[in-house]
Amino acid sequence: MTAEIQPARRGVFRREDVAALAVFLLLAAIPLATSGYVVYILPQYMLLGVLAMSLALLWGHGGIVSFGQAAFFAIGAYAMGLVMKHLTGMAINSAYVGILVGTVGGGVTALLIGYFLFSAGVRAAYFVVATLALSIVVEQTVKSFSDITGGWNGLYVDRMTVTLGSWLELSLFDDAPIYYVVLAVVVPVYVIATALMRGRFGKIVVGIRENEDRMTALGFNVPMYKTLVFGLSGLLAGVAGSFYATHAQFAHPVNAGVLFSTQVVIWVAIGGRHSLLGSFVGAIVVASLSNYLSSIEEIQNYWPLVMGLIFIAVIVLFRGGLAGLVEKLAGKGAHGRAAGH
Amino acid sequence: MALVITDVSAGYGGVTVLRNVSLALAEGEILGVLGRNGMGKTTLIRCLAGLIEPTTGTITLGGENITDLAPHERARRGVATVVQGRGIFPRLSVRENLTMGRVAGASARRDRTDEVLGYFPRLGERLAQAAGTLSGGEQQMLAIGRALMTDPKVMLLDEPSEGIMPVLVQQIAAIVTAINRQAGLTIIIVEQNVPMVFGMTDRCIILEKGRIVAQGSRDEVSRSEVMKEYLAI
Amino acid sequence: MEILVSVLADTVLITLVLAFAAFGLAIIYGLTGVINMGHGAMLTLGAYFTWWLLDQGVPFVPTVLLSALAVGLVGLAFEHLLIRHFYGRPFDTLLLTWAFFLVTTEVIKIVFGTDFRNVADPIGGDPVNLGIYQVPTYKTVVALLALAVVAGTALVFFKTTLGVRVRAMTQNREMAGLLGLNVAAMYKLVFGFGAAMAGLAGGVIAPMFAVQPYMGDMFLVRSFFVVTIGGIGQLLAGTLFGSFAIGGLETVLALFSDQVIAQIAVFFIAVIVLRFRPQGVFSGR
Numbered sequence: 001m002t003a004e005i006q007p008a009r010r011g012v013f014r015r016e017d018v019a020a021l022a023v024f025l026l027l028a029a030i031p032l033a034t035s036g037y038v039v040y041i042l043p044q045y046m047l048l049g050v051l052a053m054s055l056a057l058l059w060g061h062g063g064i065v066s067f068g069q070a071a072f073f074a075i076g077a078y079a080m081g082l083v084m085k086h087l088t089g090m091a092i093n094s095a096y097v098g099i100l101v102g103t104v105g106g107g108v109t110a111l112l113i114g115y116f117l118f119s120a121g122v123r124a125a126y127f128v129v130a131t132l133a134l135s136i137v138v139e140q141t142v143k144s145f146s147d148i149t150g151g152w153n154g155l156y157v158d159r160m161t162v163t164l165g166s167w168l169e170l171s172l173f174d175d176a177p178i179y180y181v182v183l184a185v186v187v188p189v190y191v192i193a194t195a196l197m198r199g200r201f202g203k204i205v206v207g208i209r210e211n212e213d214r215m216t217a218l219g220f221n222v223p224m225y226k227t228l229v230f231g232l233s234g235l236l237a238g239v240a241g242s243f244y245a246t247h248a249q250f251a252h253p254v255n256a257g258v259l260f261s262t263q264v265v266i267w268v269a270i271g272g273r274h275s276l277l278g279s280f281v282g283a284i285v286v287a288s289l290s291n292y293l294s295s296i297e298e299i300q301n302y303w304p305l306v307m308g309l310i311f312i313a314v315i316v317l318f319r320g321g322l323a324g325l326v327e328k329l330a331g332k333g334a335h336g337r338a339a340g341h
Numbered sequence: 342m343a344l345v346i347t348d349v350s351a352g353y354g355g356v357t358v359l360r361n362v363s364l365a366l367a368e369g370e371i372l373g374v375l376g377r378n379g380m381g382k383t384t385l386i387r388c389l390a391g392l393i394e395p396t397t398g399t400i401t402l403g404g405e406n407i408t409d410l411a412p413h414e415r416a417r418r419g420v421a422t423v424v425q426g427r428g429i430f431p432r433l434s435v436r437e438n439l440t441m442g443r444v445a446g447a448s449a450r451r452d453r454t455d456e457v458l459g460y461f462p463r464l465g466e467r468l469a470q471a472a473g474t475l476s477g478g479e480q481q482m483l484a485i486g487r488a489l490m491t492d493p494k495v496m497l498l499d500e501p502s503e504g505i506m507p508v509l510v511q512q513i514a515a516i517v518t519a520i521n522r523q524a525g526l527t528i529i530i531v532e533q534n535v536p537m538v539f540g541m542t543d544r545c546i547i548l549e550k551g552r553i554v555a556q557g558s559r560d561e562v563s564r565s566e567v568m569k570e571y572l573a574i
Numbered sequence: 575m576e577i578l579v580s581v582l583a584d585t586v587l588i589t590l591v592l593a594f595a596a597f598g599l600a601i602i603y604g605l606t607g608v609i610n611m612g613h614g615a616m617l618t619l620g621a622y623f624t625w626w627l628l629d630q631g632v633p634f635v636p637t638v639l640l641s642a643l644a645v646g647l648v649g650l651a652f653e654h655l656l657i658r659h660f661y662g663r664p665f666d667t668l669l670l671t672w673a674f675f676l677v678t679t680e681v682i683k684i685v686f687g688t689d690f691r692n693v694a695d696p697i698g699g700d701p702v703n704l705g706i707y708q709v710p711t712y713k714t715v716v717a718l719l720a721l722a723v724v725a726g727t728a729l730v731f732f733k734t735t736l737g738v739r740v741r742a743m744t745q746n747r748e749m750a751g752l753l754g755l756n757v758a759a760m761y762k763l764v765f766g767f768g769a770a771m772a773g774l775a776g777g778v779i780a781p782m783f784a785v786q787p788y789m790g791d792m793f794l795v796r797s798f799f800v801v802t803i804g805g806i807g808q809l810l811a812g813t814l815f816g817s818f819a820i821g822g823l824e825t826v827l828a829l830f831s832d833q834v835i836a837q838i839a840v841f842f843i844a845v846i847v848l849r850f851r852p853q854g855v856f857s858g859r
Contacts, residue, residue, distance in 0.1 A: 124664070143834075144834040441750070444735040445754040446753065
């Protein structure tokens with residue numbers, strides 16, 4: 001089946017690339033056309049989009065659901081905050097160190113957990129429970145060690161400043177500069193993740209999702225690939241968390257917990273678990289919509305309920321999410337995604 | 342007629358395995374179904390048991406059309422299936438396996454435990470033992486005994502000799518024949534073990550690529566071209 | 575000596591309360607294979623029904639039974655509408671039960687509000703002083719009830735023909751159907767019973783905890799650990815053992831540290847145990 005659809009997809013550019021280009025051009029144009037709240041808030045949603053991608057590559061490609069993505073996001077956010085707070089008076093820009101620590105922290109934590117669990121061949125159900133526990137543990141930890149993390153009040157984080165030796169010093173305090181910096185992070189993250197998933201690594205991961213025993217029989221080290229894809233996922237969540245913290249100017253237990261992890265699952269399900277772009281856009285759309293609708297008094301109480309119902313509808317009716325729907329409408333559905341699930 | 346199969350075709354995922362098979366069994370008759378692996382024998386059993394839906398044709402049991410009924414509904418009407426590999430419940434005791442035969446469907450079945458233990462005294466010696474600890478032959482006895490506990494009209498046996506010592510195969514064949522005579526049970530037995538089937542019945546069919554290519558008495562079937570090829574292998 | 579006795583007694587009580595809370599999950603997970611992420615919400619729902627019925631003036635015992643019945647019916651409806659189409663697809667049932675949790679929690683918030691509700695101790699009065707141990711009356715009653723529920727289920731499971739049918743079904747579903755068992759109906763019965771048990775547990779533990787929309791969350795993960803450490807399908811001994819491991823460890827660790835740290839430590843230990851014995855400590859296979 002895969003062999004049949006390969007030729008149609010082998011071109012340098014695919015439809016999804018055109019769509020991605022359009023999305024990123026649109027995002028790049030928004031600050032030129034408008035200002036104010038939209039330009040302030042969009043970078044946060046883009047970073048949530050990266051968080052969604054971190055799950056999409058795990059779930060859509062690897063077939064592994066994690067209910068612990070918030071934990072890696074929070075590791076990134078708190079690492080950023082704590083490093084920026086405590087690492088002062090150094091020659092090096094503390095924000096850079098924060099990003100590095102947050103990103104590597106997310107990735108390494110995921111690698112360790114992934115190695116620990118996958119090397120024993122734990123089943124998907126246990127993995128979900130273990131990641132769920134991870135979310136709870138991280139949430140409880142940041143809540144209870146309040147002298148370090150600020151507990152329930154959260155941790156204040158400064159806006160970072162971009163420096164390049166003594167040549168450049170750009171404060172990201174205003175909306176537009178940080179908007180473009182975030183975009184400049186998001187685009188390469190998307191491109192690299194996409195390239196990885198289309199390459200040999202991604203094909204192996206998909207192969208494991210489709211038939212783990214066969215891949216083992218073919219000589220692939222299945223636990224290692226699962227560990228790697230989980231590590232990559234934690235890495236992306238960590239990047240997203242560190243930039244989110246400096247943009248939102250806080251790191252908060254809410255962004256560590258089970259409910260936040262769940263939201264990530266919902267974004268990805270709605271956006272389309274098989275598509276990184278779909279998940280990215282799904283997160284932005286659903287998060288903006290949630291934010292907007294929650295501000296309207298008459299419906300704010302009902303919105304989460306509606307989300308839950310939409311989630312059910314996606315699971316039961318549109319397994320490919322929005323991305324799958326778009327593909328189908330674009331006429332590819334008939335033979336393109338058939339082998340999908 | 343106890344069981345009438347008319348023009349039944351079936352398969353898996355678009356691949357047709359069984360093609361336009363028609364058969365009729367009188368009450369108390371034993372029909373032997375012969376054929377090599379992959380020729381549709383098990384598919385025929387699964388189709389009759391209700392595990393796969395036929396793409397064409399009808400199946401009637403005692404005049405009632407059962408083509409669209411689920412497996413448990415067929416079982417409740419008197420179709421008992423002894424599956425390939427025996428399908429015993431390994432962590433239930435022998436007694437519980439037999440009980441399951443009695444209580445799985447309707448509540449008001451007559452209790453045939455004594456009769457079953459009469460046919461298979463070995464089971465009586467092992468009633469409290471976990472069924473998974475029985476030998477292959479004993480498990481086969483349990484599977485047949487358990488099927489009998491459902492108080493069936495028709496029994497479908499799929500490869501009962503598979504993986505069982507020859508001595509026991511003869512014994513099981515003799516017991517099944519006795520059950521057929523004493524209880525008037527209609528039986529379809531799918532086998533690759535030709536002598537076993539010839540020892541049990543005078544009426545056989547041969548399936549080849551999903552079609553009935555020969556049928557009739559032992560002698561007629563033995564003389565057919567397919568059978569010569571088949572026995573030569 | 576007194577400390578030792580009271581720690582021991584507390585551990586036993588907590589173990590049994592936890593076993594009660596996990597029991598519905600053990601039933602559904604162990605017998606149908608559905609990873610019921612909605613288990614916590616079922617507990618919460620039972621607690622809210624209990625709070626509401628008591629508020630309407632219904633006496634405690636009928637209240638708790640009605641709560642169990644109501645949650646059982648909700649579970650049945652959920653099974654009938656969605657779950658039954660997805661047996662054999664564990665990931666989809668996992669997501670659907672998680673969606674059940676989300677939707678139920680939101681409905682609870684809309685109907686009952688987000689304020690913490692208190693359910694009065696139905697027995698009331700001071701702990702019974704045994705000299706070396708102050709017996710917390712209600713907790714003890716709950717613990718005994720937990721034992722009774724587990725024992726009663728064991729009786730049905732191992733000594734009745736219904737039990738034979740259920741056990742046979744979990745060992746070979748297709749064969750059970752071929753013998754005449756209506757497997758779909760049996761799954762429905764089991765799912766409904768598991769939901770009712772979660773509702774019963776939620777109602778019974780309501781007086782011991784603040785009733786709020788997320789009260790079930792903590793129990794969800796703990797219950798999972800209880801069930802998985804005990805061994806899936808090892809309903810009775812497994813559940814009790816798992817509860818003892820999780821609840822007992824938490825009590826003991828809490829003596830030496832903060833409650834939260836104890837809980838975190840227990841989660842870590844549970845994950846480690848699962849890593850090395852993914853089939854559960856109590857499972858023979």
